[in-house]
Amino acid sequence: MTTTATDTTTRARIADEIRRRQRFVLSSHVRPDGDSIGSQFAMAYALWQLGKTVRVVNRDPAPGPLSVFPGVSSIEVASRIDDPGDAVIVMECGDLTRTGVEGLERGFVINIDHHQGNTGFGALNWFDAGAAACSEMVFDLVGELGVPLTREIATHVYIGIITDTGSFHYSITSPRTFDICRRCMEAGINPPAIAGAIYDSNHLGRLKLFGAVLSRMVLDASGRVATLCVNEKLARDCGGTYEDTEGIVNLPLSVKEIEAVAFFKEAGPDDWRISMRSKGEVDVHAIAREFGGGGHKNAAGGSATGTFEDLKALFEGKLLRQIETAASPRGA
Ligand code: 5GP
Ligand code: MN
Numbered sequence: 001m002t003t004t005a006t007d008t009t010t011r012a013r014i015a016d017e018i019r020r021r022q023r024f025v026l027s028s029h030v031r032p033d034g035d036s037i038g039s040q041f042a043m044a045y046a047l048w049q050l051g052k053t054v055r056v057v058n059r060d061p062a063p064g065p066l067s068v069f070p071g072v073s074s075i076e077v078a079s080r081i082d083d084p085g086d087a088v089i090v091m092e093c094g095d096l097t098r099t100g101v102e103g104l105e106r107g108f109v110i111n112i113d114h115h116q117g118n119t120g121f122g123a124l125n126w127f128d129a130g131a132a133a134c135s136e137m138v139f140d141l142v143g144e145l146g147v148p149l150t151r152e153i154a155t156h157v158y159i160g161i162i163t164d165t166g167s168f169h170y171s172i173t174s175p176r177t178f179d180i181c182r183r184c185m186e187a188g189i190n191p192p193a194i195a196g197a198i199y200d201s202n203h204l205g206r207l208k209l210f211g212a213v214l215s216r217m218v219l220d221a222s223g224r225v226a227t228l229c230v231n232e233k234l235a236r237d238c239g240g241t242y243e244d245t246e247g248i249v250n251l252p253l254s255v256k257e258i259e260a261v262a263f264f265k266e267a268g269p270d271d272w273r274i275s276m277r278s279k280g281e282v283d284v285h286a287i288a289r290e291f292g293g294g295g296h297k298n299a300a301g302g303s304a305t306g307t308f309e310d311l312k313a314l315f316e317g318k319l320l321r322q323i324e325t326a327a328s329p330r331g332a
Helices: 005-020 034-049 064-068 134-144 151-164 175-186 191-199 204-215 232-237 248-254 285-290 308-327
Strands: 023-027 053-058 087-091 109-113 124-127 225-230 260-268 271-278 299-305
Touching: 005 087, 005 109, 005 124, 005 134, 023 034, 034 053, 034 087, 034 134, 034 151, 064 191, 087 134, 109 134, 134 151, 134 175, 151 175, 151 191, 204 225, 204 232, 204 248, 225 248, 225 308, 248 260, 248 271, 260 308, 271 285, 271 308, 285 299, 285 308
Parallel strands: 023 053, 023 087, 087 109, 109 124, 225 260
Antiparallel strands: 260 271, 271 299
């Protein structure tokens, strides 16, 4: 990630506004992921160090495996707030409505994000599409604020990074990413313990659900696009829940020939949430955007309506075109 003069100025302004204010509300996108949780709690611990009052308000609870990390049990799950404090800091969220929390808009909103297409909804907006995780940006802000990198802050910065880079698989991973990870290790984090808590803490139902979903995986004629699908019943029959499907979408990419994946989760009759993943220069964000979704080049999502058969064919075609574009000399 390269830091521009604008980044530096914006970051300094955000630090100034934070110093001047006392009561903070932190938030992120609905169905928070590792980077949402990591960014918010790296920030929360930094603000606590400065003696500030902090509430972390999210529309949905943290993913189960993340609940063991410092501070995470203090999240207030709510879809509205009455008091936005002296400032609202929204991290890892491209649009204020995507917080799913009403009332934030009445506060002084600071927007810190790395999603392409961020709408610039804040009174202060710091956007860096080159950051591998929003928590990398929070790491920089912690330094700007002069707060020492405690083990709690470093743990959360690292959680954001390993989850948002797909454990260093995605092409957004940069030298700076590793530099920040090195600093986090020097601050005392334990990467194997963090990875174990996030990735090796499944219950058996979740593993069975992985098996069931993967055994139903379908490849397109080229063998380069995989489609996965799940509904409530399959999740329940395996002894799992929808939340347990988190992470399945990454697995087909472990096959050498597979370059892109679409994972369909039934949200209602003919109503689907779609997660996509890709390798290298294959751009799934471009597809997500067509469906009112968002994300990043190698990891994006959105929603669509229609029958599974129609949508499967539609997404296969779009993914294959992105693969061909990435492979062509003028592509990417
Ligand atoms: P996932 O597939 O894990 O749900 O999401 C992958 C990436 O796409 C994340 O960065 C996530 O924030 C983003 N994303 C997923 N669904 C949506 C959506 O409906 N809207 C937007 N704006 N981003 C999404
Ligand atoms: Mn992120």
